[in-house]
C-alpha cells in the first residue's frame with residue numbers, strides 16, 4: 001500500500017467518527033442545553049447585581065429611617081420645650097415667634113425625610129420583587145438544564161459504543177501508516193477536520209494555493225505525501 005492510501009484510509013474513518021461527534025453536538029437536546037447554559041450564566045450575573053443593589057438600597061433605607069427617628073425625637077423635645085416657654089412669664093413674644101419658626105422648619109424637614117423614606121421603601125420593594133422574579137426564573141431554568149443535561153449524557157452514552165468501534169478501527173489503521181506521517185496528520189488535524197487533501201489543478205484543494213512546479217513534480221507518480229506550505233495540510237496526487 002502506498003503512503004497516501006494508508007493515511008487516506010485512516011482519514012476516511014476519522015471523518016466518519018467526526019460525523020458522529022458533530023451530530024451529537026447538534027442534537028435538539030444539545031442545542032437547548034447550550035442555550036440554557038448561557039441563560040443560566042446571565043441570570044446568575046443579574047442575580048449578583050440585583051443582590052448588590054439590594055444591599056445598597058437597604059443601607060440607604062436604614063440611614064433615612066434613622067434620620068427620621070432622630071428628627072421625630074427632636075420635634076418631641078422642641079414641642080415640650082414650647083409648652084414650658086409658653087408658661088414662662090419671662091419669655092418674650094419675639095422668642096416665642098422664633099421658637100415657633102424653628103418648629104415649623106423642623107416639621108418641613110420631617111416631611112421631606114418622610115417623602116424620601118417612602119421613595120426608598122418603594123424602590124426597595126420593587127428591587128426585592130425583581131430579585132425574587134429572577135431567582136424563580138433561574139430555579140426554573142436550572143431544573144430544565146439538569147433535565148436536558150441528563151438527555152445529552154444519555155445521547156452520549158448511546159453514541160459511545162459507535163465511537164469506541166471507530167477508535168478500535170483507527171488504532172488498527174494507524175499501524176499501517178508511517179509514524180512520521182501520522183504525527184503530521186495529527187498536527188494538521190488540530191486545525192482541519194480533513195488534513196489530507198488532493199492537489200487539484202496544481203493547487204492545494206484545501207486553501208487553493210498554487211504549488212511550486214518542483215513540489216508538483218515530486219508528488220506526481222511517487223505516491224508520496226507533501227505538505228502545503230501555506231495551510232499545512234497534507235497533499236497527494238489523485
Ligand SMILES: [Zn+2]
Nearest residue numbers: 204207228231
Ligand atoms: Zn493549502
